[in-house]
Amino acid sequence: MLCERCGKEEATVPVIKIVGGEFTVMHLCDKCAEEVTGEIKKEIESFFPSFPDLFLKIFSDFPSFHTEFFTPFEEKIKPPEVEEIKCPRCGLSYSDFKKTFQLGCSQCYETFKEQLEPMLRRIHGGIIHKGKVPSKVPAKAKVPKNEIEEMKKKLQEAVKREEYEEAARLRDEIRTLETRQKKQR
Amino acid sequence: MRFKEMASKISQWLEESKEIVISSRVRLARNLADFSFTHWAKKEDLAAIIEQVSKGAKRSSYLKNALIIDLKELDDIDRQFLMERHLISREHAQGKGKERAVIIGDKEIISIMVNEEDHLRIQVTESGLNLIEAWRLASKIDNELEKGLNYAYSEKYGYLTACPTNTGTGLRASAMIHLPALVISRQINKVLDAVSRANMAVRGIYGEGTQAQGDLFQISNEISLGESEEEIVEHVEKAAREIMEYEKGARKRLLTQLKEEIKDSVSRAYGTLCSAYTISSAETLTLLSKLRLGASIDLAKDIDISTLNELLILTRPAHLQEMAGKKLSAPERDVKRATLIREKLKIRSSNR
Numbered sequence A: 001m002l003c004e005r006c007g008k009e010e011a012t013v014p015v016i017k018i019v020g021g022e023f024t025v026m027h028l029c030d031k032c033a034e035e036v037t038g039e040i041k042k043e044i045e046s047f048f049p050s051f052p053d054l055f056l057k058i059f060s061d062f063p064s065f066h067t068e069f070f071t072p073f074e075e076k077i078k079p080p081e082v083e084e085i086k087c088p089r090c091g092l093s094y095s096d097f098k099k100t101f102q103l104g105c106s107q108c109y110e111t112f113k114e115q116l117e118p119m120l121r122r123i124h125g126g127i128i129h130k131g132k133v134p135s136k137v138p139a140k141a142k143v144p145k146n147e148i149e150e151m152k153k154k155l156q157e158a159v160k161r162e163e164y165e166e167a168a169r170l171r172d173e174i175r176t177l178e179t180r181q182k183k184q185r
Numbered sequence B: 001m002r003f004k005e006m007a008s009k010i011s012q013w014l015e016e017s018k019e020i021v022i023s024s025r026v027r028l029a030r031n032l033a034d035f036s037f038t039h040w041a042k043k044e045d046l047a048a049i050i051e052q053v054s055k056g057a058k059r060s061s062y063l064k065n066a067l068i069i070d071l072k073e074l075d076d077i078d079r080q081f082l083m084e085r086h087l088i089s090r091e092h093a094q095g096k097g098k099e100r101a102v103i104i105g106d107k108e109i110i111s112i113m114v115n116e117e118d119h120l121r122i123q124v125t126e127s128g129l130n131l132i133e134a135w136r137l138a139s140k141i142d143n144e145l146e147k148g149l150n151y152a153y154s155e156k157y158g159y160l161t162a163c164p165t166n167t168g169t170g171l172r173a174s175a176m177i178h179l180p181a182l183v184i185s186r187q188i189n190k191v192l193d194a195v196s197r198a199n200m201a202v203r204g205i206y207g208e209g210t211q212a213q214g215d216l217f218q219i220s221n222e223i224s225l226g227e228s229e230e231e232i233v234e235h236v237e238k239a240a241r242e243i244m245e246y247e248k249g250a251r252k253r254l255l256t257q258l259k260e261e262i263k264d265s266v267s268r269a270y271g272t273l274c275s276a277y278t279i280s281s282a283e284t285l286t287l288l289s290k291l292r293l294g295a296s297i298d299l300a301k302d303i304d305i306s307t308l309n310e311l312l313i314l315t316r317p318a319h320l321q322e323m324a325g326k327k328l329s330a331p332e333r334d335v336k337r338a339t340l341i342r343e344k345l346k347i348r349s350s351n352r
């Protein structure tokens, strides 16, 4: 892939800009990456000297992007194994996801569930949808019964460990799911 | 270039806007369950998505007379033109050669980007602070489109989007706000700081990154999962209303404490705009902001805010080139821009 900025050199560095919650990924060569991140940083510093981080996060290289978004969720499984997980439907691997921060298909949400849920929680605070429900919800979209059972087990464990914040959160999530299922019947 | 006619007029939602909050926008991200997400989908799948969505749009009562535009067939200036009118995003304008489209409804209130980051990005823009209305309309369009489309949805996570930052409601509610008095009185950082602590994002409308030219800012929600659409919309409305109150307070203080200075800066802005023969886009934004402030605090009573709104968009590079019907160099645009501003401001004063 050629650099998206100069179009001449081989792109080696993904630069991820997050502005107002919108992610933009640019694949750049070394030289352009340095120039771009330098420009952006200067811009922010001149405009919002006291709190630049709130408006724009720049990951000029994999290591820092990795630390910010991925490392906390990979502790359970060793990285090489995580990298190799592939979505059976669309073929996207976890390492592909890390490159662009884009999932491949709706099935990816199941495929990468273990990594994705803590990430969603970190971004949004919660992981259970509370909003609009389409008029036709396909059977595939329903939450399987055993998943709620699993959450209940986790809740009991959290109580045992006296992690009450975690327990309260799980309790609310289970409640939200159960009421929605009752409504639909 | 094909938007010459459209380029001489701005959209009604902007023309009518006289408030500190210029406009409200709601965007819903949706994907079709049967295809991979845009960046991962095959070319023929992307074409099929455009076809399905276009068919759905034609059946929708809100999009009967909508314009369906294949972005592949437009030149760079045309695509930039649509971006300047806030009908498509920068990313949608720039994606090279990719199968992508935009559906534009009556009066440019509704626009649907097809094959942006998500298969559908339904956008509704209203004048002033009116996010609730924008959400209602977006949801109705969404309901109609849903009848013919198979959305990617999970009972647990909600609407499934390509990027995990949009999962859940797929909703981004945003307000465009003009904050010149907060900028002049150097209180803007304090206000923006408070806003971002409430899980909101703020950024400048014009200029790369956060270099906010023209004192125009956009505030929007950062969280899309775990809150209902109504809650999200309400939070952004509340934040926008609070910022508006701060701006009003700052304007009042300016009028009492710095009346002569502000009057001077407003009249000088007017003088420059009326007499310049060449002017850059950055300077135009700065001066228009001052004049807009003057017009709204009765220091420039005879200035019509809708003329200023008009100039805000018509003086953008692609608009000038569409009106001219040809590609213009930057110095040529600066001359054209100055001429247009003089004409618009003159028409206004000779009408009196």
Ligand SMILES: [Zn+2]
Binding pocket: A003, A004, A005, A006, A007, A008, A009, A028, A029, A030, A031, A032, A033
């Ligand atoms: Zn380069």
Ligand SMILES: [Zn+2]
Binding pocket: A087, A088, A089, A090, A091, A092, A103, A104, A105, A106, A107, A108, A109, A111
């Ligand atoms: Zn997948």
